[in-house]
Amino acid sequence: MTETPAPTTEIGDQAAYAAAVQTAVAASAAYYGGGDSPLDDDAFDRLVRGIAAYETANPGHVLPDSPTGKVAGGAVAGDVPHTVPMLSLDNVFSADDLRSWAAGVARRIGRDVEVWSVEPKLDGLAVSARYEDGRLARLVTRGDGAAGEDVSHGKGMIAGLPERLAEPVTVELRGEVLMTRGQFEAANDARTGAGGAAFANPRSAAAGSLRARDRAYQVEMTFFAYGALPMDGTGDDLAERLRGLPHSAVMELVAGLGVRTVAVTPVPGTTATTVDGVLERVREIAALRPDLDFGIDGIVIKADAAADQADAGLSSRAPRWAVAYKLPAVEKITRLVGVEWNVGRTGVIAPRAELEEVELDGSLVRYATLHNAADIERRGLLLGDHVTVYKAGDVIPRVEAPVAHLRTGDEKPIEVPEACPRCGDEIDRSQQRWRCVRGRDCHAVASVRYAVGRDQLDVEGLAGSRIDQLVEAGLIEDFADLFTLTHDQVVGLERMGETSTANLLAAIDAAKAKPLNKVFCALGVRLTGRSMSRRIARHFGTMDAIRAADAEAFQEVDGIGPERASTVVAEVAALAPLIDKLVAAGVNMTEPGATGRPAAAPSGEAAAETAEETGDLPLAGLSVVATGAMSGPLEGLSRDEVNQLIERAGGRASSSVSGRTSLLVAGEKAGSKRAKAEKLGVEIVPPEEFAARVAAFR
């Protein structure tokens, strides 16, 4: 889990301060009101921290509108008073923050907290649901914390919040209203179907839908309770239990009334007796985040015992007995700068968004899926739009929607292809997913064209149109089929005479003798180009050796790290039938002059090729080993994540120190690897320094 320091927007003078306050208040109003904020959460939080920093330095300038210290930044209000204020939560961003926060609670109450409850922080909007005699009577938003807005009209639209409880009790439940992924997609369908603009994200969709009245379409939302309070009319017995039971037991009671809690999700609330136990659960929930079908933006940690809560008390903005451990943002606003159209193996033509680079959940994102052409239309995207982009963990990043009010007028329509971008044939648009009319043949045409290209098998006289013809006639499905073409098959084709047939077959035959590196390159293995193919061929010597190599063996090749190695191994395995066909056709499978065993020190040429493929990345051509516990900006990164970082920065990640190692990143407890590196004279850097070198790739 990465822990990011909290960056701040610099505010230099009073005018900038006033403007910042105005921006923050307007953004909050949009955010809580269900409109689209022009800022993503990171940008908003940076701004508010900047405002707070300015106010600390210039207490005389503080404006009454300032969002600091207020629930919802003071941007929203309501007319239904809350009996007990509905507060915000303070944040922590790291394990250390959490430890000092927990120590602070213990100091305040004069004893250790014995039980903590740990729950996901649901990313929706806070709602109070008042039940009278077991019937849902009133729904109220959080508002400014003291009073909220009556949204009782939303009653029938919220799953998890029953009209009637299992028992006829009077009670106030508090919880989060959100949209699951499925509800969000359905809501967007309904809204765009009714001629409206797409919702920017599930959170604002929920906020907007709950407040809206008289909509032409129906949407569904979900409620998860995270608290319960007695109210006027609550029986003494229940009131006493709600006041006296630990939080975890109150949540069980609530679930027993038939109201949804996170107990039914993959991330149920749990308890822990130590801060270490809390942190372990924080990591577990964070790891599950990408798989959840609803958004979470952190983990809420609460003192579980009622007495601890009562003794810790509240500040004006947040309870002192609870805190939110914030997770990195998984949604950001960035610009859509281009749309690429890719054709898959089966001929499906799918658009891909090219974005202004943005950091999301610890990685840099430049591309995101756009699903299909209808989706672009439905979401109303334009080229140059600011868009919300979502990515968590290994999930493929996706564009949610444009932030339409940030348009400048310079946005352009997204051009959709007239013809298949790969083979130029027609597009079948009869379904949502467009396809090349050639279907799988489109891939065949493209891969054969690639295979016979100048840098691969270089078959003279085999033009693109000729390949189209061969595929259409059913004579070839892949380039291995070229080698078994007969004179009769070819001469029968249109515009093929005796001479050109003989020439073509001779050229194909000559290609059989190409060195292994050209043959391997012709396979079109992902993440390998011309020079990488050369290195692989030279390293292994034969196709048999390549096929026998595992990911570890591939990492011996200069420029191949764990990520690329496993892709190449998987691709080579998937290409087995094609390779078998080539072998059977008598195509050469050896590299002349190759030693056929793991090469010694990388040759100057190989290093140069690495640089050619990796550009001038900071670790280009370097073999890097990381060991010990990572600290500083890299704290919490797994070894795998560090290796990926090394590869992104152009290096080759390796697990053992040898004479070929260029750099050792030595964290605490580096041990024997450090000793070995010292002996071999390998450069050793601490994680902090390494983090600075590769900062752009984190």
Ligand SMILES: NC(=O)c1ccc[n+]([C@@H]2O[C@H](COP(=O)([O-])OP(=O)(O)OC[C@H]3O[C@@H](n4cnc5c(N)ncnc54)[C@H](O)[C@@H]3O)[C@@H](O)[C@H]2O)c1
């Ligand atoms: N993008 C914008 O323009 C913009 C504007 C305003 C606020 N924001 C974002 O909102 C955040 C602050 O919002 P906030 O004050 O509404 O909320 P918060 O992040 O301070 O947390 C408090 C809220 O957490 C929710 N919550 C979820 N799970 C919970 C649980 N298990 N137990 C208790 N509470 C739980 C409750 O609704 C509660 O009101 C900021 O960090 C900012 O990123 C963004």
Ligand SMILES: [Zn+2]
């Ligand atoms: Zn095509």
